[in-house]
Amino acid sequence: MVRSRYFFSETFISLKRNFFMGFTAITTVAITLFIVGFFVLIVYDVQGIIMSIKSEVELAVYLEDEISEELKDFIEQEIIDWEETDTVKYVSKEQALERFKEQNEGSDILKEIEGNPLPASFEITLKSPEKIDQVALRFYDKDGNFIEGINDVIYGKNYVNKLFSITAIIGTIAFLIIIVLLLAAIVLIFNTIRLSIYARRKEIEVMKLVGATNWFVRIPFLFEGFFEGFVGSIISIILLYFIGNFLLIKGERVIVDTMRIKELAIVGSSSVVLYVYIGMAVLGGLIGILSSGIALRRYVKI
């Protein structure tokens, strides 16, 4: 009882009296973790964008106008049975025209259209967009011509392949950068807390001189390290919540507008963001305690 009161009051008294060092440590934690967190969110966001693009990768299979009803149904059933298939949507000639009119409302193009030149089609999305090449090939025969009833198969072949290789590269680079940033943050925080303990080695020396046990010396410093790390990370989370989100959402808008993606995982609305925040808080507290512990060992041999 007596002891725990001592530890708490000692932690806060020392925070008050060593305000400058404490302030430095807290700011260091806040800024470095903010940078790490911001980067993690950017990466997460980019992954989200890529995922949305991927999920929009679809295969359009255009049918001959003269295709028989039986053949059409047969092909549709075939597509549904493929394990790669996620969804299949039949778009009739009429629906295609309808859609075309909607998309080009008010345009002169509509006036020049006579009858219905648009073909009917199947729009296929895949469970694993990487297999789009394989799936597309099934609409060709051995000689490289389309099979019966098929007029054309369209998907952004080069675009899709590039997208996949870029995704892989971005993922690796991002992972490496996050690791480096994290290490830099840990070293920076560690050094700051180490300095604040170094500045107080005299106090520790006196404590040991009058017969303090090692744990008695350690505990207030560990509390303090934890407190600094934790408060710093809370500040970085608040910064991230307001500044980070603001910047990311702005950035997202630009991407959405230029790439014309329909749906997008918006930062701030996802539970992943919450995990990032929790991770930052835990990390902050942990680095604080560990830095104090290591610094104590180094400077006061306890």
Place this chain on the structure above:
Amino acid sequence: MNMIEFRNVSKIYEDNTAALKNINLVIKKGEFLFLVGPSGSGKTTFIRLLIKELDESNGSIYIAGRNVSNLKANRVPQLRRNIGCVFQDFKLLPNKTVFENVAFTLEVIGRPGYEIKIQVPQVLKLVGLYVKLNSYPHQLSAGEQQRVSIARAFVNRPPILLADEPTGNLDPGTSEGIMKILSRINLIGTTVLMATHDRNIVNSMRRRVVELEEGEIIRDQKRGVYGD
């Protein structure tokens, strides 16, 4: 009763310099002893061995009849609670008041708050600093700071008080005041061991004098003087 006993104690530092060579010495309970000798003669090493800041290379040290040479690291704090220490540079904590500096000793050994409130003013009266309870060290004179450091060393009434050049930074008049306090503490029954090269103090006190030279005892004299 033997309070402190050195049996064939040597201390050889890592660079092979011998700070103490084969020291044999018995200090009885309630004695006041001056450890004299030029700088580098081994006085400070002697004190650091007693509080286990250093380990002896050979021999054994007994405190209150107990061999502390093979004391486990986690028993060292317990030993230090029984030995008060006063240094030339006071070692006060600049960000704590006089009261807090003295109370620190009691907090560290886990004494309850009400006891601290009684004991600290008492010991500050003993050293004549009761009125400066709430001052910070930098607001005090050197002599006053040394008295705070004595109060801190003595507040939990240890049976042994070690003083390493306690008057080294003080003028003769102030030193006299410090010696009076140490005498008073000794009169209560505390064993006091003081390392010094303050000739005047040793000569005026007429207590037991042990002289070290190059790590060896060259003189042990009851009611002695500083020497030539």
